[in-house]
Amino acid sequence: MAKKKPTATQRDIARLAKDYQSNLMGLEPEYQSVFGKKTKVLEGYAEKNTEYQKKLIDYQQALAEYKAKPLEQLTIRNGQMASPNAGPNVKYQSNKEYNWKSQTMYRIPELGNDLYTPYALELLGYEVSADPYGTLSEAFKRKTMPTFNEAAPVAPDTSEFDTQIEQVKAKQKALGEGYGREVAERKAGRVGAVTQRAQSRPMLSKGVTL
Numbered sequence: 001m002a003k004k005k006p007t008a009t010q011r012d013i014a015r016l017a018k019d020y021q022s023n024l025m026g027l028e029p030e031y032q033s034v035f036g037k038k039t040k041v042l043e044g045y046a047e048k049n050t051e052y053q054k055k056l057i058d059y060q061q062a063l064a065e066y067k068a069k070p071l072e073q074l075t076i077r078n079g080q081m082a083s084p085n086a087g088p089n090v091k092y093q094s095n096k097e098y099n100w101k102s103q104t105m106y107r108i109p110e111l112g113n114d115l116y117t118p119y120a121l122e123l124l125g126y127e128v129s130a131d132p133y134g135t136l137s138e139a140f141k142r143k144t145m146p147t148f149n150e151a152a153p154v155a156p157d158t159s160e161f162d163t164q165i166e167q168v169k170a171k172q173k174a175l176g177e178g179y180g181r182e183v184a185e186r187k188a189g190r191v192g193a194v195t196q197r198a199q200s201r202p203m204l205s206k207g208v209t210l
Contacts, residue, residue, distance in 0.1 A: 009186050016186075020179040024172060031168045038161035048153040055150050062146040071127060071140040077107040106136050 006014070105115035118130035121139055129138040 009189070012186055013183050016179060016182050020175060023175050027168055027171055027175075031165065034161055034164040034168065038158050038165070041156045041158060041161070045153060045156050052150055052153055056148065059146055059148040059150075063148075066143055066145055070143055070145075072143050074111070074126070074139040074141055075109050076136055076139055077109065078104065104135060106139075108139065110141070 105117060106121075107113070107115055108121075116124075118128045118136045118139075121128050121136075125142070127140040127142065128136060130136045
């Protein structure tokens, strides 16, 4: 049986389908371009936010450690008995009245090679434990409290990209509606032509041949 050739209407509809697919694919680069830009902006924000969250967690951990142990104990090494002529490396306050003979000078390795009296350490901001005779038993340095000055990244405004994407989708929708309308019109035209022919030649519509 010979293959039935497509009618003019069928060929026209096939052409419309091909044009529709071509026009639809023509919009794809525009859509991908806008979508890609939006994705890149969002990924950049996500990367910054991840880095910020990591720094925030590190700060919170450091702050917790500081609160748990704000003081750092210093090493105490006996030096020599304090004397007004002890030399430039002796750290003491001359306006403090105390018994020079009972003020022992201490070397604190963490602070260098200078010698300090307990009182001098207090004036420098260290916390000390000493008896009335100036015998130093403990010395502590207060750690620096952690600070956090990082500003949280601001979520980007993607409304412009969203608008552009919606515009592309609107074009895609318009193409689909136009294609559907064109196909419907051609099919309606074919049906109308058949109906009109049947009305003018009723015998043929019943399959009667002359």
